[in-house]
Amino acid sequence: MRRGGEVGFPEVTSLNALEQLIDALRCLPGVGQKSAQRMAYHLLQHDRAGAVRLSEALRAAGERVGHCDRCYTFSEAGLCEICQDEGRDARLLAVVETPADQAALERTGSYRGYYFVLQGRVSPLDGIGGREIGVSQLLERAQDGALEEVILATSFTAEGEATSHVLAQALRSRGIKATRLARGVPVGSELEYVDLGTIAHALVDRR
Numbered sequence: 001m002r003r004g005g006e007v008g009f010p011e012v013t014s015l016n017a018l019e020q021l022i023d024a025l026r027c028l029p030g031v032g033q034k035s036a037q038r039m040a041y042h043l044l045q046h047d048r049a050g051a052v053r054l055s056e057a058l059r060a061a062g063e064r065v066g067h068c069d070r071c072y073t074f075s076e077a078g079l080c081e082i083c084q085d086e087g088r089d090a091r092l093l094a095v096v097e098t099p100a101d102q103a104a105l106e107r108t109g110s111y112r113g114y115y116f117v118l119q120g121r122v123s124p125l126d127g128i129g130g131r132e133i134g135v136s137q138l139l140e141r142a143q144d145g146a147l148e149e150v151i152l153a154t155s156f157t158a159e160g161e162a163t164s165h166v167l168a169q170a171l172r173s174r175g176i177k178a179t180r181l182a183r184g185v186p187v188g189s190e191l192e193y194v195d196l197g198t199i200a201h202a203l204v205d206r207r
């Protein structure tokens with residue numbers, strides 16, 4: 001077995017297992033040193049079985065979950081369940097920022113079309129433009145015969161609005177109808193945190 005510190009093999013870490021766990025937990029959004037510590041202590045003190053379950057679930061998900069070939073949401077198969085469902089309305093395509101936003105739209109029960117999940121959102125300051133978030137894949141997908149309307153369901157944050165603007169321009173310049181969720185959704189909102197009734201209304205009132 002190779003050990004850290006050998007020639008040509010950088011010292012991987014001098015942290016002990018507890019420190020490594022705390023460090024690893026900090027990769028989660030919103031988790032700083034203190035909460036990572038609390039989680040690690042909790043798992044080791046009160047829930048060893050939970051810790052094992054967590055590590056196995058993480059490994060399995062990391063190995064098995066990929067992206068749908070058609071809509072790019074998370075999927076273990078080449079095509080996700082929604083893309084495989086031929087009973088959906090092929091005239092509609094909703095563009096969302098994340099699989100979580102897709103799930104939020106899906107929970108409203110008022111949308112029966114298909115989806116396209118972006119690879120993030122436009123952020124000029126970080127050098128992330130249309131190309132980086134998958135605009136060419138979207139255009140290709142949107143030129144699929146049966147499609148009549150692309151619904152831009154990006155969030156109502158500054159970056160979500162910028163994303164929607166970039167996509168609308170690209171779609172309309174190719175003669176594809178693009179609509180935007182109505183303004184019922186509060187400004188600054190991530191879709192996944194908006195209540196279902198509001199999303200459903202924003203969907204109906206899209207323009």
Ligand SMILES: [Zn+2]
Pocket residue numbers: 068069070071072073079080081082083084
């Ligand atoms: Zn799919």
